[in-house]
Amino acid sequence: MTIPGRVTEYKSKEYWNNRFHNEDSYEWLGSFDSFATEICSLLQPNFSILVLGCGSSSLSFELYERGYQHVISIDFSDVAIENMKRRYAAFPELTWEVVDVRHLPSVFEDHLFDAVIDKGTFESLIVDEGDPWCPSETAKEDVHLMLSGIERVLRPQGFYFHVSFMQPFFRARYLRRFSSEEKENPYSLDLVSVRNIPVGLGYYLYIMSKMV
Numbered sequence: 001m002t003i004p005g006r007v008t009e010y011k012s013k014e015y016w017n018n019r020f021h022n023e024d025s026y027e028w029l030g031s032f033d034s035f036a037t038e039i040c041s042l043l044q045p046n047f048s049i050l051v052l053g054c055g056s057s058s059l060s061f062e063l064y065e066r067g068y069q070h071v072i073s074i075d076f077s078d079v080a081i082e083n084m085k086r087r088y089a090a091f092p093e094l095t096w097e098v099v100d101v102r103h104l105p106s107v108f109e110d111h112l113f114d115a116v117i118d119k120g121t122f123e124s125l126i127v128d129e130g131d132p133w134c135p136s137e138t139a140k141e142d143v144h145l146m147l148s149g150i151e152r153v154l155r156p157q158g159f160y161f162h163v164s165f166m167q168p169f170f171r172a173r174y175l176r177r178f179s180s181e182e183k184e185n186p187y188s189l190d191l192v193s194v195r196n197i198p199v200g201l202g203y204y205l206y207i208m209s210k211m212v
C-alpha cells in the first residue's frame, strides 16, 4: 500500500493509478458482509446497481454472488478498472467503466439505476474540505457535482447507500435535506437512516432515498 505524503493526494487520479499498479486488493472501511443485511433487504434481484469508486474492492462481485446480475462499477482510475476487468474476466455480466463520479449525467441516462453504492469514494472527494465547520469551495463544488449526478441517474424512490467513517454530525450537512442553515443538500435525495457499524474503528452506513 502506498501511503500518500499529503491527505489531498487521495483526490488525485495519479495517486490512485500508482497505487493500483501495486495493489491487487484492498477493502476500505470494512467488508460488504458488515452491512449487507441492510442493503440487501432493500435491493430486488432485478435492480440496476451502480457502484461508485470501486477501486480493488470485492463489493461488486459479492453483490453478483448474492444474485444481483445488473451491476456497473466505475472508477476514475483506468488502472483500477483494467485490474477489475482482468480479475473478473470469467463474469462478463459484471461491467467496469472508467468514469469520474463528478460526471455521471454525461455518461449515464437519467433514472437508469435503482441503487447507487458508495463505500469511501465521497471521502476521497472531500479530502480538501479543510475545516469541516466551513468546507472549502472546491470540496463543496465537487460534492454538488457528485450528489446532483446521483440524483439524476437514480430513478424516483431509488436508493443511495453511502458508507463512510464520518460521524453523522459532520456528514448530515451534506446528506440531510436542508439540515443546516447553509442548505448543503438541496437535492431530492433524503436521508432515511444511519447505522453505526462497529467494525475496526467503527464506521457508518447512511441510507438515502430519492423522493418522487
Ligand SMILES: C[S@@+](CC[C@H](N)C(=O)[O-])C[C@H]1O[C@@H](n2cnc3c(N)ncnc32)[C@H](O)[C@@H]1O
Residues within 6 Å of the ligand: 010, 011, 016, 026, 027, 028, 029, 052, 053, 054, 055, 056, 057, 074, 075, 076, 077, 080, 099, 100, 101, 102, 118, 119, 120, 121, 123, 124, 125
Ligand atoms: C477510499 S477508495 C474506496 C475504494 C472502494 N470503494 C472500497 O471500498 O474499497 C476511493 C476510490 O474512489 C476512487 N475515486 C476517487 N475519486 C474519484 C472520482 N472523482 N471519480 C471516480 N472515482 C474516484 C479512487 O480511485 C478509489 O478507487
